[in-house]
Amino acid sequence: MRRQSGATQRKIEPIRRPARPSDRIEPTRVDKFSARRIELAEAALETLAELGYARTSLREIAQKSEFTHGVLHYYFSDKVDLICCCVRHYKAKCVTRYDQITLAAQSRDELLKGFLEKLGETVRDDARMHRLWYDLRSQSLFEDAFRNDVAEIDKSLEDMVWRVASRFASLGGREPAVSRGALYALFDGLFQRCLLRHLSGDRNAIADLQDEVKRLLPTVA
Amino acid sequence: MRRQSGATQRKIEPIRRPARPSDRIEPTRVDKFSARRIELAEAALETLAELGYARTSLREIAQKSEFTHGVLHYYFSDKVDLICCCVRHYKAKCVTRYDQITLAAQSRDELLKGFLEKLGETVRDDARMHRLWYDLRSQSLFEDAFRNDVAEIDKSLEDMVWRVASRFASLGGREPAVSRGALYALFDGLFQRCLLRHLSGDRNAIADLQDEVKRLLPTVA
DNA sequence: AGGATGTCTTGACGATCGTCCAAAAACTAT
DNA sequence: ATAGTTTTTGGACGATCGTCAAGACATCCT
Incomplete structure (x- = not known):
């Protein structure tokens, strides 16, 4: 049996990369x-x-x-190992999407404008990837192999929304009026709804989402 | 070819039941x-x-x-025909879940209490069916055969939430402070999150949802 | 009773799935 | 160039998928 190669040994360890015995070699x-x-x-x-x-x-x-x-x-x-790797990789690309705008904005209006713009852009350009996120999150309701990674991403997204909202609030000398969880639930729900409409061919979906957020954000933060 | 039976003719028409040529026979x-x-x-x-x-x-x-x-x-x-039939049948069982409470309640406190109770009961008893709903809604993002039915259910759920909230508002002599869409997005997002936590074995999931709703509902309606 | 019609079972089909493996290919080190 | 290792190929496997059709069974009519 010569299949006991180095690569095969690596493959055996699907969850976490084993700590390298020596980083230098x-x-x-x-x-x-x-x-x-x-x-x-x-x-x-x-x-x-x-x-x-x-x-x-x-x-x-x-x-x-x-x-x-x-x-x-x-x-x-x-297959599960592959999908999990996908999910983890997907995460890294998503959760910093609004950070640049959040940090750069110097006023509530500027932040709102930048956020809305990026929001629309996100739905328009990355709709397919976002529907995958909702698909995988639903899968995690059945397949517990996905649960940890999904929950982690969900938390990251919650943090992402919170960063935007709390920055928006602080630019007005305030603090967000609702909890992190509620804030994320609200935006996630709105986003999901917009996505479904957009993919169904509804050309007003994005504009409606932006209007809704424009109206809502000042009341919650 | 003798497979041209009556039942087969019916089977050919998967979308809608054909109008019966004579209702009496x-x-x-x-x-x-x-x-x-x-x-x-x-x-x-x-x-x-x-x-x-x-x-x-x-x-x-x-x-x-x-x-x-x-x-x-x-x-x-x-298979698609079967799943669509499932989705439509599922709808009818769900959308009137809170109507009895909404109609019976004579005060904001009573409505809130009844709503929270039913909400927890729903997550506790029907978690499996609800995760299916989120699964099928995600599927509709890919399979357009499901889109119409899913969108219809989504609308019905929005109405259901709206009935509760507007009743709650009117019991206080007010009107809901946010739009139907935002209200549904909020509750749906919270519910979905609670469901994921609950199915992951988090025993605080339901109580946390109830606390959140108890805090939130008076601020939006 | 017997034939027609409606309902259900059973087994088969081609396709496709995840997985595995032996061998070819590519790469490294000597 | 040669030998040893890593990487990639491509075919095979058993299982399972959706679909279909032939026939058995049930029901009803006259």
Whole structure:
């Protein structure tokens, strides 16, 4: 049995990358490995965003990448491992979306304007990826393998909304009038609704969301 | 070809029941047919609520019913037709959940108390069915065959929330302070979050939701 | 009773799924 | 160039999917 190679040993450990025994000897090796993992995860995200979790197969994912389907089991222990990696990778790209605007804004009006603009842009350009988020979050209601990662992202998104709102409040010398949870629930609900309308072809969806937020934000922060 | 039977003709028309050529001749026939459709749809809902859309197969649905898998194609043209029937049937059972309380309550406190109680009961007892709703709503972001029915249910739920809130407001001689859409978004977001926590085993999820609603409702209505 | 019609079972079909493995290819180090 | 390791390929596997059709069973009419 010669399949006991180094890569196979790595593959056995799907959850967390094992602590490198010595950082100095082979930094490129493990980096290369996890770099390809991320590369494949991104291809997977693309496919998931297009087809949804229920209709996405490993072969379809591989077809969207520049590899064949066999390689997925070289880098991931199974499908759940792959999807989890996707979810974690997705997170990093999303949660800082409004930070630049939040930090740069010098007035309530400026922050509101920038936020609304980015909000609309987000729905317009990344609708497919966002529907995937809602899909995966729903999956986590059934598959507990996703729950931790999903809950973590949800928390990050809550923080993201809170940063915007509390900054908006402080620019008016105030503090937010509702809890973090309620604030996130409100914006998430509005966003989700807008997304559904937008994907259904409703051309007023984005503008309506912006109007709603414009009206709401000053009352809660 | 003798497969041109009456039932087969019915099966061809999956979307809407064809107008009966004469209401008097065979009222029991079509009722029986659609009664079984509903019976099967309910078995399907049970399976969907347990496994989620992605993992539910027709054979599994049939196994949960008292029939075999073949019968599903006798009553439904295909899987999408079945799921759509499920979604529509699900709707009817949900949207009147708080109406009795809303109508019976004679004071803000009484309404609040009854609403909170029913809310907790809903999460506690029907968590599986509710996660299915979020699952199917997410599916509608990908599969446009579900969009109309999902949007319709969403609207009904919005109305349901609005009835509670506006009744609560009027009992205080006021009117709701926010729009229907925002109100629904808020409650739906809170509910969804509570559901995820509850299914993850968080024993404070329901109480936290109730606290949040208790704090929030008087500020919005 | 017997034939027609409606309902249900059963088994089969092609397709596709996740997974696995042996071998080819690419890469490294000597 | 050679040997050893890592990476990738592509086909095979068993299972399961949605769909379909032939026939068995049930029900009803005259």
